[in-house]
Amino acid sequence: VRNFATHDNRLPPGSLAQINGPFSPTSGPVTVQVGGREATVISREFTEVVIQIPVELTPGPTTVVVTSNGVRLDPHSITLEAYAPGLYVSQEYSSVGVFYRSPSSIRWPSLVECAHPAFPTSPPFGSVNEVLTVFATGLGATSPPVPSGVAAPATPPASLVVTPAVTVAGRAAEVLRAVLAPGLVGVYQVDFRLPSGIGDSFHPVVLTIA
Numbered sequence: 001v002r003n004f005a006t007h008d009n010r011l012p013p014g015s016l017a018q019i020n021g022p023f024s025p026t027s028g029p030v031t032v033q034v035g036g037r038e039a040t041v042i043s044r045e046f047t048e049v050v051i052q053i054p055v056e057l058t059p060g061p062t063t064v065v066v067t068s069n070g071v072r073l074d075p076h077s078i079t080l081e082a083y084a085p086g087l088y089v090s091q092e093y094s095s096v097g098v099f100y101r102s103p104s105s106i107r108w109p110s111l112v113e114c115a116h117p118a119f120p121t122s123p124p125f126g127s128v129n130e131v132l133t134v135f136a137t138g139l140g141a142t143s144p145p146v147p148s149g150v151a152a153p154a155t156p157p158a159s160l161v162v163t164p165a166v167t168v169a170g171r172a173a174e175v176l177r178a179v180l181a182p183g184l185v186g187v188y189q190v191d192f193r194l195p196s197g198i199g200d201s202f203h204p205v206v207l208t209i210a
Helices: none
Strands: 016-020 030-034 040-045 048-052 060-068 076-080 086-090 111-113 118-120 131-137 165-168 171-180 188-193 202-208
Touching: 016 060, 030 040, 030 048, 131 202
Parallel strands: none
Antiparallel strands: 016 048, 030 060, 040 048, 060 076, 086 111, 086 131, 118 202, 131 188, 165 171, 165 202, 171 188
16 A cells, blocks of 8 residues: 555555555456545556545554455555655656646646656746646645545635645745645645746755644
């Protein structure tokens, strides 16, 4: 069981998790329980199932139980964390780590790992004071809360209770909005303004929350 964005084992409530197993299209229905609660299955391809860790759970040790084609598999132990920030990227811009200008470039659920998020500051990817968007996981509770398996609303937006900090090349960026991405399940959207004083190059984007 791995975090769908970071591909490590840091899993907060509400985040998307990837489970690998015998889940071919011909293997029959697959259901997943986490901490005794039914988890929403987001997607299923070949030997991979993507679920949302139930929002209603609390940090701490728990178990994941998968039932495939009526067969209950052995429980898998995990530990849920309060925060586990990580960035998603699109397959189209897998080396970029930022959805620039228009978030419409996201192709749900085609999200892949971004181990070292970075993006070029020269056009067309971003220029000083331009507003950029990242999609993330593991950023904690929102107000209002959004139940498990429910797409985030656009109005009113589900804003983060704790606003994350964003730096680009070590320089603080102004965070304009931090919400659950409207229309998506378990994905956060953070809009920020590209800071001045950085050159035309690839620079790391770092998102932190505590």
